[in-house]
Amino acid sequence: MREVAIAGVAMTRFGVSEKTCIEMFCEAACRALEESKLEPKNIEALFLGNCLGDFEEGQAHMAAHVHTALGLPMGSPALRFENACATATVAIRQAALLVGSGVYDVILAGGTERVAAMDTPLATRTFAMASHSGYSAPTGITFPGVFAMAAHMYAGKYNIDIRELQECMAHVSVKNHFHAAMNPKAQFQKEISVQKVLDGFMVADPLHFLDCCPFSDGASAVVITTKQKALQMTDKPVFIIGTGQAAGGPVINNPDMTRIKPREVAAAQAYKQAGVTPFEIDLCELHDCFTIAEILAIEGLGFYEFGKGYDAAKNGETRLGSKKTIINPSGGLKAKGHPIGATGAAQVTEIVEQLRGLSGKRQVKGAKTGFVDTLGGEFGTVCNLILRSHP
């Protein structure tokens, strides 16, 4: 395998957009190309992540239309990927595999999504299509319910009072809002308090409103290339030194929801390939669709022992300035926003900018090695990437 590098990254501001998925992706892609000193003619393939384009704007087959809008060469294929919330990470990992193995030299990858125009009940029901339509959907469960169950199981398994867990989860939300307040691309750029989280209405017990990520519009694009070419495009390439992807679910097959097994398998693949341990990860963008999901993730990725990560945010260990692994310096899905098919690419964008030292007030000092974790569906897909700065 050749060494694989990221030459350019970009994302739209997440939030509510008047633009179409195609327009948003083009905005991000043009900036990623500019940052890589590339023109459309240099792109050898387009790997586009999108989940709900057909539902939200009647647009399937989106990769071909993005291809045309960007003016890519006809002989460069355009592909659409969909793996629920892990969509863009999967697209980027495929690009890394194909550049690493010598099939392509330059791939434009990423994702785009419009969700914010749907009202909450419709969006919640629409997202639930990523669950199993035969086993899960008939129970009426949606994703807040899945993660609410996981929170109760977590409290029960580790004998934690549910009110204590709620307070710890609130600290996750507060920490991620604190980070997002320094991120000009975040949907919510303001701090909140633990009390405000706990005073919020209950979405699915024990999850309050501010334990839940928002519905967001946005896009993000990443240029993936060889080390050699990346060094011609930028003096700050970032290297993809390990990847992993695993599949599992549905929840019915996973009676212990405190352990998301595909994550453990995918992360092990990535750590092994990269030759690093969790203790060497300076920062991590991970899948905090709900606050409990961040707690499960920091344990599943090996930053904390199982049952020991719940109070990490409360103790300030995952917050900017800590000496441990900084979790979601972008603000995470919770506060940066979660345009599902774009999320993985935005996580990569954050890590790349951090490893380049370009993250301004929220810069993780001395960051050299970063981790990307994206979870799709009811634990059905986990995709992980480990990135490292140019020495």
Add this chain to the structure above:
Amino acid sequence: MREVAIAGVAMTRFGVSEKTCIEMFCEAACRALEESKLEPKNIEALFLGNCLGDFEEGQAHMAAHVHTALGLPMGSPALRFENACATATVAIRQAALLVGSGVYDVILAGGTERVAAMDTPLATRTFAMASHSGYSAPTGITFPGVFAMAAHMYAGKYNIDIRELQECMAHVSVKNHFHAAMNPKAQFQKEISVQKVLDGFMVADPLHFLDCCPFSDGASAVVITTKQKALQMTDKPVFIIGTGQAAGGPVINNPDMTRIKPREVAAAQAYKQAGVTPFEIDLCELHDCFTIAEILAIEGLGFYEFGKGYDAAKNGETRLGSKKTIINPSGGLKAKGHPIGATGAAQVTEIVEQLRGLSGKRQVKGAKTGFVDTLGGEFGTVCNLILRSHP
């Protein structure tokens, strides 16, 4: 690149099914695995094509659920691809690239789709989401309209009376039904007459009802592996000796609809890689979503000069028994059926069985080299594969 082989193929009977997309794909996949003497634990990745699972049965993130249903190893990733009607061919091509480049040794690829339960207006509108939602959809055009325009442009450009072209198109339908009548997996296993086509109601002038492919349910699965491993699985491996994929569209960018440029680019890639010319292709499964589409395809793929392919079916040149390239021996999309996300894998299945000499009454005698052509959307994606029998 390592030599890439197909070890096993299977498809459900196309038509109307009571099964879900997941169930249909599992039916095909289990038979493809059996044919390859493989167990689920041997599969290193699942590349699943599906277009409308979310619309038709509320099932997104389908690859993960198929992965679980088949009992694949957790560490084997499951990915969903969507490129309109070219979906499964794109998934198979990606599998071929990743096996060829040494990333994986054994990939299960293919596609699945349910469409037949939708009534015709809804299905037609749903399919039209593959067109550009900004430029094409607002005009009200659907795919019968796109290909009807192409037929009129063809008649005008080459100065052919539209009634003569209609008769020639009818011969395409008659020929494909003739082939399908010998295919136990085909949706329509009966012959029709030219007069019956011409007497059918007009769907979109000049296309009659029997110029149009049906809406179909179905699935098809293909095991892609290295030459070395394939020879352990079967004494009749089939090799993928060339692939191509290109992107273009929407129609607004393609004023001459008689030339589908992405097809010419993709086919050139595939011919070049395979080192063969169109004259060496014994048989071809191509994208006859409408009869005019077959005429455009046999020209675009180089079997006929532009403007010269319209009467090939009428002259019996593309029919079983001809000495020229046999077109759509399976019955094609027209008569075998067109479950969109499964179509490309079924085309591959037909070519593989033909190259193994297992096609019974519809066997193309002495077939050694076959071609797969799948078109997605309003000319937005074309994916081509060239397959060759084991010497």
